[in-house]
Amino acid sequence: MPKPVKILLKILLIVVLAVVVLFGGLLAFLTITEYRPADVEPLAPLSLAAADPLPAGESLDLLSWNIGYAGLGAGSDFFMDGGKDARSADRDTVLQYLAGINATLTEEGYDLTMLQEVDADSSRTYSIAETTALARGNSFYALNYSCPFVPIPIPPMGKVHSGLLTLSDYMVDSAQRVSLPCPFSWPLRTANLKRCLLVSYLPIEGTDKQLVLVNLHLDAYDDGEGKIAQTNVLRSFLQREYEKGNYVIAGGDFNQTFPGSLEVYPMLDADYWTPGVLDDSLLPEGWRFAYDPSAPTCRLLNQPYDPADTAHTQYYVIDGFILSPNVTLEQVETLDLAFANSDHNPVHLRFTLGAE
Numbered sequence: 215m216p217k218p219v220k221i222l223l224k225i226l227l228i229v230v231l232a233v234v235v236l237f238g239g240l241l242a243f244l245t246i247t248e249y250r251p252a253d254v255e256p257l258a259p260l261s262l263a264a265a266d267p268l269p270a271g272e273s274l275d276l277l278s279w280n281i282g283y284a285g286l287g288a289g290s291d292f293f294m295d296g297g298k299d300a301r302s303a304d305r306d307t308v309l310q311y312l313a314g315i316n317a318t319l320t321e322e323g324y325d326l327t328m329l330q331e332v333d334a335d336s337s338r339t340y341s342i343a344e345t346t347a348l349a350r351g352n353s354f355y356a357l358n359y360s361c362p363f364v365p366i367p368i369p370p371m372g373k374v375h376s377g378l379l380t381l382s383d384y385m386v387d388s389a390q391r392v393s394l395p396c397p398f399s400w401p402l403r404t405a406n407l408k409r410c411l412l413v414s415y416l417p418i419e420g421t422d423k424q425l426v427l428v429n430l431h432l433d434a435y436d437d438g439e440g441k442i443a444q445t446n447v448l449r450s451f452l453q454r455e456y457e458k459g460n461y462v463i464a465g466g467d468f469n470q471t472f473p474g475s476l477e478v479y480p481m482l483d484a485d486y487w488t489p490g491v492l493d494d495s496l497l498p499e500g501w502r503f504a505y506d507p508s509a510p511t512c513r514l515l516n517q518p519y520d521p522a523d524t525a526h527t528q529y530y531v532i533d534g535f536i537l538s539p540n541v542t543l544e545q546v547e548t549l550d551l552a553f554a555n556s557d558h559n560p561v562h563l564r565f566t567l568g569a570e
Contacts, residue, residue, distance in 0.1 A: 300366075315555050352382045
């Protein structure tokens with residue numbers, strides 16, 4: 215074998231060995247540092263304020279909103295949806311989106327707020343503490359994505375610490391993080407989300423019953439079995455709390471379409487991300503979904519938002535609520551904010567504690 219060929223082969227071998235060592239080291243690092251939450255974890259408050267118990271028999275306003283970590287506004291796309299990016303173009307864009315989100319929450323003055331995809335300290339949002347910016351009243355935070363280095367896409371997403379945030383103008387007795395099944399096995403699991411329920415227990419004036427408020431964000435990019443398993447755990451949890459005599463509301467991003475919404479916003483392309491489908495038969499007797507298909511709650515992030523491009527702008531209704539039989543639905547409304555600051559629109563619920 216000629217000497218130049220031997221040298222070339224040696225160089226190639228060194229490069230291959232270096233890649234193997236680096237990959238193995240990364241995998242070992244991610245395995246050692248993998249976020250492994252307990253099945254149930256009590257949560258300390260992110261902020262505390264003097265507050266009254268919930269009033270019985272009065273109308274209350276609740277908002278649920280996946281804020282897309284203040285990085286997925288109108289000018290954004292996302293690599294998992296057929297786009298290119300995993301973060302906003304720059305820090306100022308994140309701050310702009312975050313200010314818009316905060317303005318919506320402040321101007322409307324909701325009694326209770328459940329937010330999803332809130333970053334605490336992530337490279338994709340330039341380490342901005344969105345939790346601190348958004349916390350008010352009695353607030354609780356539960357991580358559902360915690361990884362020191364997410365190696366995808368190119369350039370990589372990097373450090374991610376993100377989760378669910380619940381805000382209350384009323385007293386909160388306690389809150390806890392309840393783990394949901396993870397559909398991913400090793401090694402994908404190491405840098406993936408660990409979904410959960412953020413459960414808040416709110417006392418009600420004049421009774422020993424509580425409002426059990428469940429903030430959720432179910433899996434999106436699994437094979438479908440993950441969402442089914444998580445939905446079954448959710449269903450069992452809600453039923454147990456209701457059987458204790460409590461009032462129960464679960465809300466957030468289900469990553470599943472609500473009944474009938476596909477007729478309003480049909481799939482435009484079989485290659486687009488396709489959510490699971492919720493069905494009324496999933497609910498125990500007397501329970502109900504609360505959602506509003508008059509406006510979409512989510513858009514596909516295959517490109518920056520362009521409502522005029524009707525051939526490539528895919529909409530969904532995947533955000534809403536589940537109500538126990540003793541919660542009266544007064545109004546549910548999707549707030550059409552034209553996806554200015556997030557790839558999701560917020561959903562407003564007005565309700566009363568008590569059966570119709």
